[in-house]
Amino acid sequence: MHEVKLGLHTFGDITLNDDGTRTSDAQTIRNIVDEAVLGDELGLAYFGVGEHHRHEFAVSSPEIVLAAAASRTRNIHLGTAVTVLSSDDPVRAYERFATLDAVSGGRAEAIVGRGSFTESFPLFGYDLRDYEVLFEEKLDLFARLRDERPVTWEGTTRAALADADVYPKTENGFPVWVGVGGTPASVVRTARYGFNLMLAIIGGAPARFRPFVDLYHRSLEEFGRDRLPIGVHSPGHIADTDEQAWEELYPAMEANRNAIGAERGWPPYSRLQFQHDVGPDGALFAGSPETVARKIAAAVRVLDVDRFDLKYANGTMPHAMLMRSIELYGTTVAPMVQDLLRDA
Template identity: 65%
Template sequence: MTSVEFGLDTFGDVTAGPDGELLPYGQVIRNVVEQAVLADEVGVDVFGLGEHHRDDYAVSAPEIVLATIAGRTRRIKLGTAVTVLSSDEPVRVYERFATLAAVSQGRAEITLGRGSFTESFPLFGYDLGDYERLFAEKADLMAELLTEKPVTWQGTVRPPLRDQHVYPKTEAGTIPTWIGVGGSPESVVRAARLGFPLVLAIIGGDPARFAPYVGLYHRALAEFGRDRLPVAVHAPGFVAATDEEAVETVWPHARKVITRIGAERGWPPLTRDRFEADVTEGAWHVGSPETVATKIARTVREVGAQRFDLKYSVGTLPHEDLMSAIHLYGTEVIPRVRELLA
């Protein structure tokens, strides 16, 4: 367990400035670059950027932001959380990340997913009725492209390929690529069938309830004749000097963003009791460095994960608070988790 990797994920949430007003998108993106640079400096292993196409997130082209980060960092792996493959073109996804692998000297990764929002479907002209078919066929094609050999493929969602090379080829011969899932057994089995490592998005409830999905994943890998592959956890959280400070800092921003999304999806508004219960017993890893480290270690053990990614941005939570949390995560939380796991 001491070989577990530790990452940070953000969606480029549009944050509030010192005056409480929302920052312009350009400043949010520049702040994300600074957050990644700090993460590299304090020893975080992986930095992931989500892709969204709505007004509360600034990052719709994560590869460009990651390429900028690559030029400012030395060792941190750079990936997505997630790339919405259903509404993208797999050949172009491969080309963009192969290019990122070149400029970052092999630090590029991809996490493929269907995403938790659907704005990209009408934006790029896709029918939500094809939701499952789009992802299934494109994930299958992506697996072929990542071999970096001539690809012959035929499906229904794009024209066929016949003995097609795609460039640039990477120096490593492939791009590390994961599949993110939110708790669908079918998605877990698909990841195993295609040979992709698994990322579990644990955004609500006790992380221990996801352990059966990991068991299913490893059984499916064995049945498909594949070697054991790593599992990662993506979960929300925030680190401050004390438990009370962490909760009080995050709460108003969490309430606002979750209540807004809930109104779109028919959820009830987030209450303080519900939030505190999820901090204590659920998916939120919020508190002092010791509290967060203890909870991460428990999550990693119970799920059987080889990577833990903290989704550290929470709605309009200001850049300065995010920088402080990143510093504590790298300098105090990660070393403590390694001690606990050892």
């Protein structure tokens, strides 16, 4: 097996202080920058920050947070997880990434998607009834902007462009991924535009996503494109033992899932569901370094992917706990995964 790149994702979850009080949004953002710095020091490949517009999360402008991280890091690639392109302006989004690429010395990456929350649509004046067409049209425009040449474009969701240019220009462009939750049409569309594929595996066994990997490869071939990278995004947490990791993660996971589930009509989260999720057929990569490394290696093997990004922040887990998880991920899990893949 080829060597897989390992990265980190956070949605900027508001955490708790040691005394149980809520960490401020501002301190949460400063903590995220420190987490990115640690990831860089440990030699991890990628640090992604999600975009949200609700009280559980501190980050609504990830590129600004990433620019701060760029000033304190040297090698780690920096990007989003994801940019909600449907409620953004593709021109402004592209220019923000080009700016981030400049200040980071060519380390910017974009993961764009429709997002799993809808608060940004009314906030920025979009109608949820246009959910599909907003993403389709804006992804089309974003794809055209990659050439960094004047663009002529017309659609129904924003003003037309006639020979319009974008600035600043990048030195070498930047990688663009599309976050996909598991629909064939999204996979085919990603291949059609020539974007990298990021599979959001947040439920069920990773193996069930293999048909989407195969579909992506077939679609790239049919569109006359070369092989492009595939990545996986999944939540998890690492501690010294399985039991410690599960006891640290479960209360925050339960509270987070139940709060969001109350809005969406989900049943209450339970210990039984949690134990399934951390098992071999679940999408939670939580446990001791060896447990997590073996589960990552198994997912990489069955899916034949190029990158695995651990969503290490899940609910109100304290900053120190997250830093320890990142430390174990970089020092122990990452080399163990590579060893397991080489020995396969």
